[in-house]
Amino acid sequence: MRVLRRLLTARNFQVCRMATAQGTFPTVKDQHFDYFLVLDFEATCDNTQKIIPQEIIEFPVLKLNPKTLQVESVFHQYVQPRAHKELTPFCIELTGIVQDMVDGQPHIEETLEKFHEWMKTELLDKDASFTFVTCGDWDLKTMLPSQCRHFNIPVRPYFKSWINIKKSFADVTGEFPKGMMPMLHKLQIPHRGRHHSGIDDCRNIAAILKGLLEKGYVFKNTGFST
Known part of the structure; x- marks a missing residue:
């Protein structure tokens, strides 16, 4: 025996x-989407005063296939701010983004056009279903709409729905997390890279996404904007 x-x-x-x-x-169940787009903006900031308008300075997105759990493509662009061109010492220390990394880079309008071309190549022309995945609602509910509103830039419809992975994590564990680091700790996933580096945060959010997929969770959109 x-x-x-x-x-x-x-x-x-x-x-x-x-x-x-x-x-x-x-253990990975069929999902409602062909791809997940993991997104995490970094923006101008200061610790002594509120910056208005706040502007995106790093625009990273990972395209993740839930069937293979592999990242198939990456969009990553540093963005030159227009209203407050000089990054504050606090912003540099927090994000690791120094002035030379944004000087001479595209402004937000050109960056959004470059991203749309990437979207057409990777998803739109292939008629693939997708949704964004963020750590919180700030990126697509607050940051992008407010900057686009300030500079009179239209927001494309595909930015108007997303998954807040904190809510998905709470569905699985029964605990609503304060941020990315507690989720990594709970799932026993080692943190990679620098916290508040947009591209590194995307990689860590993708690891959390994979962890929840492997637990059999079926993702659904949790956030919407008009």
Whole structure:
């Protein structure tokens, strides 16, 4: 009996290993979207006064396939602020973005056009379904709409719905997290890179997304704007 049990255990392990090698994940359920777009803006900021308008200075997005749990494409652009061209010492210390990284870069209008071209190539022309994934509602409910409103830039419809991964995490664990770091800790996922680097935060949010997918969670949009 013990021999049979060992054989069955070995057989199950072999099947599991083969499934992983083939890119399938039995615990991951079918999702409502073909792709998840993990997004995390960094913006101008200060610790002594409120900056108006606040402007995006880093615009990163990861395109993640829920069937393979792989990031298939990356959009990453530093953005030159227009109203407050000089980054504050606090902003530099928080984000790791120095002045040379934004000087000479596209302004937000050109960045949004570049992103739309990426979207057409990666998703829109392929008629693939997708939604954004953010850590909180600030990026797409507050930051992008307020900056676009200030500079009279239209917001494309695809920015108007998203998943706040904090709410998804709460659905799975019963605990609403304060931020990204507690979610990583709860899921026993090591933090990668620099906190408040937009591209590094995207990678860590993607790791949380994968962790929840592997627990069998089916994601749905949680945030909407008009």
